[in-house]
Amino acid sequence: MIVVHSPASSRHDPDTYFRRGRTVAHPEQATRYPILRDAAAAAGHRLVEAADAGPEPILAVHDAGLVELLSGIWARRDELPEIGEEILTGHFARPQMSRRPEGLLGRLGYYMADTSTPVRAGTWEAVHGSAQAAVGAADAALASGHAYALCRPPGHHAYADSTGGFCFLNNTAIAAERLRAATGGRVAVLDIDVHHGNGTQGIFYRRADVLTVSVHADPSNYFPFYTGYADETGDGEGSGANRNIPLPQGSGDAAWLAAISEGLSTVAEFGPSALVVALGFDASEHDPIGAFKVTTEGFARAARLIAAAHPLTVLVQEGGYLCEALPQNLVAFLGAFEASR
Ligand SMILES: [Zn+2]
Numbered sequence: 001m002i003v004v005h006s007p008a009s010s011r012h013d014p015d016t017y018f019r020r021g022r023t024v025a026h027p028e029q030a031t032r033y034p035i036l037r038d039a040a041a042a043a044g045h046r047l048v049e050a051a052d053a054g055p056e057p058i059l060a061v062h063d064a065g066l067v068e069l070l071s072g073i074w075a076r077r078d079e080l081p082e083i084g085e086e087i088l089t090g091h092f093a094r095p096q097m098s099r100r101p102e103g104l105l106g107r108l109g110y111y112m113a114d115t116s117t118p119v120r121a122g123t124w125e126a127v128h129g130s131a132q133a134a135v136g137a138a139d140a141a142l143a144s145g146h147a148y149a150l151c152r153p154p155g156h157h158a159y160a161d162s163t164g165g166f167c168f169l170n171n172t173a174i175a176a177e178r179l180r181a182a183t184g185g186r187v188a189v190l191d192i193d194v195h196h197g198n199g200t201q202g203i204f205y206r207r208a209d210v211l212t213v214s215v216h217a218d219p220s221n222y223f224p225f226y227t228g229y230a231d232e233t234g235d236g237e238g239s240g241a242n243r244n245i246p247l248p249q250g251s252g253d254a255a256w257l258a259a260i261s262e263g264l265s266t267v268a269e270f271g272p273s274a275l276v277v278a279l280g281f282d283a284s285e286h287d288p289i290g291a292f293k294v295t296t297e298g299f300a301r302a303a304r305l306i307a308a309a310h311p312l313t314v315l316v317q318e319g320g321y322l323c324e325a326l327p328q329n330l331v332a333f334l335g336a337f338e339a340s341r
Pocket residue numbers: 193194195280282318319320
């Protein structure tokens with residue numbers, strides 16, 4: 001497997017996170033990157049550093065105002081008196097109060113959904129490198145059939161104009177758009193992270209040329225709460241091009257794999273020219289913030305199902321948090337995927 005990654009991924013290392021009324025260690029830690037990278041290398045996969053394809057692939061998906069803010073925010077930090085090592089706001093625009101202010105604090109809340117995406121000195125470099133890994137993996141897959149983008153920070157909760165849920169830029173959407181443009185056809189996204197791929201859904205919700213399918217924990221009492229329900233099927237030209245398969249918390253291999261099979265049936269009916277898999281490992285039974293009980297063998301079985309689905313497939317790393325099983329699940333997935341191609 002070609003593993004496209006960016007050393008800049010280490011440069012965003014958020015400190016704390018506000019969760020359930022308490023300040024805790026941020027789950028999306030920079031060490032996720034070397035742990036996943038080194039595990040893939042030790043398993044014999046080929047590491048390739050992402051080239052810089054410039055801003056175009058990012059701007060093909062994202063609002064220019066969000067990209068401008070993220071890339072320039074650290075240079076504006078003096079606008080916030082007594083700022084520490086992280087820039088963050090506690091104020092967020094709502095549909096009924098949504099003017100875009102000039103000041104940095106207000107502008108942050110205009111482009112952010114929550115407090116999980118603080119900006120530090122190296123955040124933009126990490127976010128940009130992560131997006132470029134997605135672009136590089138899409139290009140590698142176009143040449144060789146499949147590739148894995150080791151994206152960190154993750155991306156599937158980022159909308160065209162909003163960060164959130166540890167995500168800044170939507171790497172999965174960037175890869176999908178890259179493949180759509182290159183193939184001239186339609187692209188499908190299958191998201192198997194334990195959380196609904198709300199940003200990816202939002203980006204493509206009104207489009208007929210990108211199918212989005214997500215298998216995730218029921219959002220009625222789980223992040224991202226406000227989207228991810230089965231009756232969200234797309235809108236306008238995109239009607240019928242979105243499918244959500246929510247499962248009860250505590251679901252294990254059998255239910256999860258059955259839902260993935262169902263999702264792959266929808267992908268097959270759509271007849272895409274490429275498949276992008278939003279590959280979270282937080283469905284793991286050992287994940288510190290997950291809600292499912294998927295085993296390492298379950299991830300290998302998912303990989304076999306997915307490997308048989310499409311000759312042009314890009315795997316994009318999403319969630320999956322620090323625990324012993326994290327690198328084991330990656331190695332199991334990549335190995336089983338390759339063995340089934
Ligand atoms: Zn997740």
